[in-house]
Amino acid sequence: QQQVKQSPQSLIVQKGGIPIINCAYENTAFDYFPWYQQFPGKGPALLIAIRPDVSEKKEGRFTISFNKSAKQFSLHIMDSQPGDSATYFCAASITGNQFYFGTGTSLTVIP
Amino acid sequence: GAGVSQSPRYKVAKRGQDVALRCDPISGHVSLFWYQQALGQGPEFLTYFQNEAQLDKSGLPSDRFFAERPEGSVSTLKIQRTQQEDSAVYLCASSAHPTNKLFFGSGTQLSVL
Numbered sequence: 001q002q003q004v005k006q007s008p009q010s011l012i013v014q015k016g017g018i019p020i021i022n023c024a025y026e027n028t029a030f031d032y033f034p035w036y037q038q039f040p041g042k043g044p045a046l047l048i049a050i051r052p053d054v055s056e057k058k059e060g061r062f063t064i065s066f067n068k069s070a071k072q073f074s075l076h077i078m079d080s081q082p083g084d085s086a087t088y089f090c091a092a093s094i095t096g097n098q099f100y101f102g103t104g105t106s107l108t109v110i111p
Numbered sequence: 112g113a114g115v116s117q118s119p120r121y122k123v124a125k126r127g128q129d130v131a132l133r134c135d136p137i138s139g140h141v142s143l144f145w146y147q148q149a150l151g152q153g154p155e156f157l158t159y160f161q162n163e164a165q166l167d168k169s170g171l172p173s174d175r176f177f178a179e180r181p182e183g184s185v186s187t188l189k190i191q192r193t194q195q196e197d198s199a200v201y202l203c204a205s206s207a208h209p210t211n212k213l214f215f216g217s218g219t220q221l222s223v224l
Contacts, residue, residue: 006153032211043115043202043215044154089153095211098144098167101153 003027004092006102013080014110021075021105023090028071030092034099035064035075038087047088048075080109115216117203123222124193132188132219136205143186144213145178146202154202160186161208193223 005024013019023033032051036044050057050064050073057064061078077084087106093099116135124130136143142161146154147170156170162183171178175193180186190197200218 034211034213036215041217043204043217045215046212049211091153093211096208098156098159098170099154099213100156101146103153104151 002103003100004090004102006090006105008105009103010106010108012108012110015081017080017109019077019080019084019107019109021088021090021107022072023074023092023102024070024072025092025100026071027092027094029094031095032093033064033066033073034091034093035062036089036091036101038089038104044089077107080107082109082111085109115203115205115214117201117216117219119219120217121220121222123224126195126223127192129189129191130193130221132190132201132203132221134186134188134203134205134216136184136186136203137207137214138184139207140205140214141183141208142206143180144204144206145186145188146204147172148200148202148218150199157188157201190221193221195223197221198223 034049035047037047038044048059048062063076066073087104090102091099118133145157148154158178159167160180175191177189200220202218204213204215
């Protein structure tokens with residue numbers, strides 16, 4: 001059973017566009033929602049994370065929007081660049097326990 | 112260290128062989144996780160240590176998989192009698208408890224022929 005459902009599977013945008021990646025979860029006990037970026041041959045790297053007591057968090061060009069009632073959260077990448085081309089994973093966890101990852105979104109930013 | 116270090120980077124094993132994968136976490140990190148990542152998929156949880164204590168091993172797919180962290184630092188994931196379905200990237204991650212920031216290594220890519 002997939003604890004975190006992620007969409008779309010792949011995404012292609014032009015440079016400067018705003019790709020949006022969505023995730024949904026069921027377990028209301030989750031209290032930490034990170035996004036990870038992974039380049040080929042590398043491990044995932046933490047981009048940005050949010051806790052359910054806020055609805056939005058921005059760090060540089062990356063924004064998480066969080067909808068607690070809908071049990072959904074999304075990643076927005078402002079002014080996307082070719083260097084942002086990577087696979088993005090959402091995740092969810094209960095503090096101090098294992099992380100559940102989505103299936104990933106392969107993002108391609110065309111110059 | 113500067114980051115999580117995993118070795119070997121690549122491992123090719125014949126079916127039935129035993130393999131051992133090593134993880135050096137960030138110095139001082141209490142929590143250590145092992146994940147399995149199949150091609151084109153997200154990481155799947157295998158097991159979790161807090162210091163030397165293995166607190167959760169519910170993700171280990173069979174009794175052929177065994178992990179240890181005897182001194183609360185370096186960890187080893189051992190797979191006995193490898194099967195083709197064990198082929199995947201094995202990721203190690205560490206965090207400074209009780210924060211949730213996970214730092215991943217680059218993984219060990221295991222190919223079982």
